[in-house]
Amino acid sequence: MKIVAFFVILAGLAAVGADNASANPKYAGIVVDAKTGKVLYSEDPDSLRYPASLTKMMTLYMTFEALEAGRISLDSRVPVSAHAAAEPPSKLGVRAGSSVTVEQAIQALVTRSANDIATALGEFLGGSESRFAQLMTNKARALGMTRTTYRNANGLPNTAQMTTARDQARLGIALRQHFPQYYAYFSTRSFRFGTQTIGNHNRLLGNVNGVDGIKTGYTRAAGFNLVTSAQADGRSIVGVVLGGTSGGARDAQMRKLVAAYLPKASRGGASNLIAESRTPAAPVAVAASVPVPVQPTASPAVVAATSDVASLSLPNAGPVPSGRYEEKLAGASAYAPEPNARGAAAAVTAAMGARPMAVPTPAPEYMPQAAVREESVPATDSVTTASTRPSANSAAGWVIQIGVSQSRDAAMSLLQNAQDKGGQVLRSAKPFTVAVAAGGAQVYRARFGGFDDQKDALNACNALKKKGVACWASLQ
DSSP states (O other): OHHHHHHHHHHHHHHHHHHHHHOOTTOEEEEEETTTOOEEEEESTTSOBOOGGGHHHHHHHHHHHHHHHTSSOTTOEEEOOHHHHTOOSSOOOOOTTOEEEHHHHHHHHHHTOOHHHHHHHHHHHHSSHHHHHHHHHHHHHHTTOTTOBOSSSSOOOOTTOBBOHHHHHHHHHHHHHHOTTTGGGGGOOEEEETTEEEEOSOTTTTTSTTEEEEEEEEETTTEEEEEEEEEETTEEEEEEEEEESSHHHHHHHHHHHHHHHGGGSOSOOOSOOOOOOOOTTSOBOSOSSSOOOOOTTSOOOOOOOOOOOOOOOOOOOOOOOSHHHHGGGTTOEEOOOOTTOOTHHHHHHHHHTOOOOEEOOOOGGGSOTTOBOGGGOOSOOEEEESSSSOOTTTTSSEEEEEEEESSHHHHHHHHHHHHHHHGGGGTTOEEEEEEEEETTEEEEEEEEEEESSHHHHHHHHHHHHHTTOOOEEEEO
16 A cells, blocks of 8 residues: 555656646736726736737737728738848738738738738838837837837747737727727638638637637747637627647637636626827827828828736746846836826726836837927916807816817817717817927817716717727816
């Protein structure tokens, strides 16, 4: 009996050793209720990881934003440069000097995760891929992705390009909520390009109940990544798995997370959790509702709108060594949101527990000459209503801002344009302008007030976006 017990103990020790050997320090995961922002599950959600091709989610966010603002259309041609054509696989294999449509580019990113087309889109929208990467990082900050930095449009290896599971969940929610008219592309099972029929890398589509996207990713340094959206029975979640040891292990883990946490998600909640906020790095456009065509070599047209956790026997997790990232942050300044960027963005930040971090100060070349930085705005603003009947409520409560102009007349024109397009959406809203000091000059914010609460303002802004009017809602 003693001999049997001895071998049992040895077997147990061997099993423990095997578990430790299989522990995956790259792993990070999170599941978020997409209607309330509540974190249903997390493991190392704020540890830095490489995004790999999850990067293309932000490339697509920027593309959808340009489509919504009217700066490009689905039929616009995206030229493929020699640099883009030379990117390594996965790729569509388009020759340098040729082009694809924006819609083909979207489908190529969603299905094949084409690196060449992601680079081409970045050059098309940003003038250069490096400039586009800075715009991607600025957008990440505006969405509350405080620990994400982009250096390219496709996710190919770059030691300074990093993210977290929490940030990717935030982006996944934002994609679905901000662009419902384009989100269906993430459900594309396959598409035809020339003689090719290209299938989607996401093996959960059509195989897991409720899954409707979003994106896979892999590099040797990152491991196998996956962001998944699932909706069923009025419930909605976004899950993230980073650093899987294989595609099969990653997919199996996501299946477990969807099965365990989708039934626990709420059936009710806010209509739009991720509200865009101003950041010190984000330039402010002069007119948010005026479509600006994008030229392949032009500067980018920047438009302002700008927990109880059940155990699933997950692998032991630990952060990747942080030294390789910290050296890139030398001389960084601390990021602090604009004081009045509150409301929905602040609520979901609290719910998801986003952690601020030091971020690189943007290089001067990324700041347009005419950019206005709103953090220089004085504490008190002078308010002028655009209507003939001034309202005491114009500058209080929840508001929608549609743009900033250098003259009051131009700001009022923006308001009139929004009213013409918005119709019934703005029937009870009160248009007004706010004069603010910026860099020694005076500019005018074009806003609508009179909304009873956060939900009303967000719903109105979402409706305006569908009508081609860029906007953002905030507490005045």
